[in-house]
Amino acid sequence: MAYVEDVEHQELHEPTSFYAKYVWSQDHKVIAIQYSLTAIAVGLVALVLSGMMRMQIGFPGSIDMDSTGYYQAMTMHGMIMVIYLLTALFLGGFGNYLIPLMVGARDMVFPFVNMLSYWFYLVSVLVLIASFFVPGGPTGAGWTLYPPQAITAGTPGSEWGIILMLVSLIIFIIAATMGGLNYVTTVLQARTHGMTMFRLPLTVWGIFVATILALLAFPALFVSGIMMLLDKTIGTSFFMPEMMQFGTQLDHTGGSPILFQHLFWFFGHPEVYIVALPAFGLVSDLISVHARRSIFGYRMMVWAIVAIGVLSFVVWAHHMYVSGMNPYFGFFFATTTLVIAVPTALKVYNWLLTLWRGNIHLTVPMLFSLAFIVTFLVGGLTGLFLGNVVVDIPLSDTYFVVAHFHMVMGVAPILVVFGAIYHWYPKITGRMLHDGIGKLHFWITFLGTYLIYFPMHYLGFLGMPRRYYAYEDYQFIPDSAQSLNAFITVVAIVVAISQLLFIFNLIYSLFRGKPSxxxxxxxxxxxxxxxxxxxxxxxxxxxxxxxxxxxxxxxxxxxxxxxxxxxxxxxxxxxxxxxxxx
Amino acid sequence: MLAQTTSIPITAPRSYFQRRSASAKTGLHLLMAAISSMYLLFLLSYILRSQVSDWEALSEPWQPLAQTGQLWINTALLLVASIAFEMARRNIDRFEQGNTRELLWLAGLSSFGFLIGQLVFWQYLTDHGYLASSNPANAFFFLLTGLHGLHLVGGMFAWMVATYRLRVVGQNGDNRSVSLAKLSIELCTTYWHFLLVIWMLLFALLSSSPGTYAAIAKFCGIG
Known part of the structure; x- marks a missing residue:
């Protein structure tokens, strides 16, 4: 059944003043751009933080950063990239811009709530950034914020930083929920004449299912955030066990740190797919358009998205194999984890079959899409290693894990983000992005990320632990590891700086780009x-x-x-x- | 011209208001799903935490929740609110003649009464030394009832909108304002029923015996 609005009764309050049009806007396109620019800006902060960490690892002591600063940079880098950049960009940015246009609606169904969603998001970002300026600085607990260490003295930012981080997350979740209600309802209720669910572009399907995951999974982070905040501020013992701090007995009793881990990962694993599913959807459309081929197995692709979404809720404890669990649980979670490979592989095959005998145009969006398929495949395959308990335990907390998750949920989705921006920029601005700069940006980013993350797998095999400030005087780490680390750092800095090409292209093409x-x-x-x-x-x-x-x-x-x-x-x-x- | 857009209706078009009404209901259902997910996770955490030895259940015979009189009064108030909304909703097609306005006020006031009642019980707990920091069972009690209260406070804003819209109907009874008032009442009714069910689940759990927690924990495989 198709849904349509009664156009003559639709009130289109065209905003007239500058503020109503560009600041307090309720237009989904403006909100999308607000979301995207904010996400990219805060993402650049996280990029600089990673550059600083790489300098310390590759060339120890070369910059003025102590171990406290290192942990803070590491924590903020992870949290910003996963939540405030990728989630916000895919749902708030692409979701906002594309859903109403792709389903044939005039706007989101709740424009005012949509506007609030952005402003809450901005506040959450500001609270997060504010933590750089409070006494003790931002939290350095690692992006997983595990208690008890996250709120115990000795951990960087355990006084103010962690409080601001938790408050920021809570505000972000409220923002994401307000946005999410809009995206899902718009898809269900505001489709135009003839737009059935099975005629929706896969982009919409990806964002739609990811948003449902967000609506159901973010509450887990909300719940754990609230409880940890209370443990920190009013001295409850939800997560805090009976423990000593610098020789002093704390007032906490009996809290369960493992409970926090369960809650965190019940959110954390679906979060991977909150980022991945929109990327799957967007890349399907890019591949089809730029290979001039119908997407292969459309319905299979839709059901694969749904299946991945459902399965993502029953794999969370594979992040906790070393936390201690009943071996039967380990067996269960390893099995469900490997089962996810089936719908995921199906999607990869369908992308390849779409390309097969297609009229492949190596445009910039297509280059990024092809790079995504390869990168996602590499990252996914190492996921099969880590999904198995017996392989995961020795590799846990090594650079192998760092390489895995950066490939599969860092680089792969970011490649799609770039491809999608090159693809839809003409619709957003009316001008094409510069092709030459785009290709240069692509090759540096694509080859560079492989030079960064491929060697990390070997470092992981050597047993090099992640989250260490310095690696001197460990007998099991050979000197050559340091050379490799220096190499990775050089490439990382080059790739990071090359992102300025992209920023330059966005600004340059806005004024000088070829009309599209x-x-x-x-x-x-x-x-x-x-x-x-x-x-x-x-x-x-x-x-x-x-x-x-x-x-x-x-x-x-x-x-x-x-x-x-x-x-x-x-x-x-x-x-x-x-x-x-x- | 291939890319031409046309506006020939394929299916009978829904009116703008029908779409708006359906959207609001879908949005509310999604919101309730997200809130349910949150409470479910809180309840699982509650059960898991209750199995640690430092837990002093508030429902033991010598503890405050052995006497649930105040909480039963609060429950009755929330039930009255829910029933009042339900009666207003059933009356919805002829609310100009009915007592919708009175029912809405009854719902609002008894919800307010519920909130006051909860605060009175909080006061009772703190007066007797049951602070959030003194035991995890107390902390969960304050946390869960507090969050439920906040959800009801959120609902009170929707109640104010409904009351306002009903007043507008009294001033100019055009179709549009009638439809808006009806929609508001329908949405509030659904939300209040939802909050009533959540409260009854919370009440049942919070006042259960430690044996019940142990049984649930065992059933969930965490005992």
């Missing part, structure tokens, strides 16, 4: 069919689009061109048979 027209990639989905580019307030002008087919009709023999937009009627080009039974 409405549909530069000759794509089918609705966002390319708006009457104006960039789309105006209300997106569709007078009349709403009517959808007659899925978004992946490329190379249809009966069609005049090699693409058939979703609004093309079945009378002009026959609708694909499997699409008729909707």
């Amino acid at each position: 027209g409405g549909n530069p990639w000759r794509a089918n989905s609705l966002e390319w069919l708006t009457p104006d580019t960039p789309p105006k307030h209300g997106n569709w002008g007078e009349s709403m689009p009517v959808v007659h087919r899925w978004a992946y009709d490329y190379g249809v023999p009966e069609a005049e061109l090699d693409f058939v937009p979703q609004t093309t009627s079945g009378d002009v080009v026959p609708v694909h048979e499997s699409d008729l039974d909707e």
Whole structure:
């Protein structure tokens, strides 16, 4: 069944003042840009922090950073990248921009709540950044914030930093929930004529399922955050066991640190897929458009997204194999973890089969998409090692783990972010990003990240532990490891600086980029069919689009061109048979 | 022209208001799902934590929750609010003639009474030395009842919107304001029922005996 609004009764309060239009905006496109710019800005802070850490590891003592500063940088880098950059960018940025356009809506269904979502997000970022300036600095507990050490004296930032971190997370979760209600409801209730669930582009499916995961998983972080905050501030003992601190008996009794770990990872593992599923969706669309091929196995792709989403809730304890658990639990969680490989591999095969005999255009978005497939595959394969208890235990807390998760949920999603920005930038601004700078940015980033993270697997095998400030005088670490670390640092600095190319490209092309027209990639989905580019307030002008087919009709023999937009009627080009039974 | 957009209706279009109403209901259901996830995780944490030896259950015969009279009064108040909303909702198609306004006020006041009642019980606990920091059972009691109270305070804003919209209907009874008032009442009713169910679950759990916790813990494999 298709849903549509009664256009003549829709009130489109076009904002007139500057503030209403660009600051207190309720337009999903402006909110998306606000979300994205904030996320990228805070992401750059996290990038600088990683550069500082690499300097300390590669060239110890070369910068003015003590062990306290190192732990603080490490913690803030991890938390910012996972939550405040990737989650916010995929859901708040891409979700906000693309969902209403792709489903054919004028805006999100609750524009005011959507606006609040952004402002709460901004406040959460400001509270987080404020922790750099409080006495003791930000928390250095590691991004997992495990108690009891996170709130015990001796850990950096255990006085104020940890409080601000927890408060910031709680505000972020409220923001994400307000945004999430919007994304899911818009997909369910605001689709235009003819836009059935099985005609939605996979981008929408990815963000839709990821948002449902966020709505159900973020409460676990909320619950653990609140309880830890109370342990810290009013002296409860939810997580804090009976313990000594610098020879003094603390007032806490009987709390369970393992309970925190369960709660944290009940959020933490779905979080991986809150980041990965939108990336899966976006990359499916990029591959299909730039290979001029229908996506292979559309329905299979949808069900794989759903299956991955469901399974992501029953694997969390694979992050806790070394925390001590009943061996049967370990067996259960190893099995569920390996089962996730099935729908995930299915998606990889389908991307490859979409490319197979496609008319592959090596545009910048396509280069990033291909790089994503390879990187995700490499990161996923090391996940199979770590998912097994007996392999995980010796590799736990080594650089092998660092390499694994950076590949699979750091580099891979970021490659999609870049590809997607190169792909949709023309719709957002009306101008193309510079192709040459884009390709340079791609090759430095792609090759650079491999030079950074591939060697880390070997360091992990050597037993080099993660989260160490210095590695001198460990007999099991050979001197050559230090050479490798110096090499990684040099490459990391180059890759980090090369990201300025991207920032430069974004700004340069805004003014000097080649005008793109409405549909530069000759794509089918609705966002390319708006009457104006960039789309105006209300997106569709007078009349709403009517959808007659899925978004992946490329190379249809009966069609005049090699693409058939979703609004093309079945009378002009026959609708694909499997699409008729909707 | 292939890329032309048309506006020929394929299915009977829903009115703007129908869509808005359906969206609001879907949004509320999603919100309740997220809140349920939160309470479920709190309750599991509660059960797990209750199995550590320092836990002094508030429901032991010599502890405050052995006497649940005050909490039963509070429960009755929340039940009255829920019933009042339900009656207002059932009356919804002819609320101009009915006593919707009175029912709404009854719901609001008894919800307010519930909140006061909870605070009175908090006062009783702190007066008798049952502080959040003195035992995890106390901490959970304050935390869970406090969060439930905050959710009800959030609901009170929705109640204010509903009351305001009903007043607007009294001033100009056009279709639009009638529809908005109805929607508000429907949403509030659903949310109040939800909060009542959550409260009854919390009440049942908080006042259960340590043996019950042990049994649940064993059932969940954490005993």
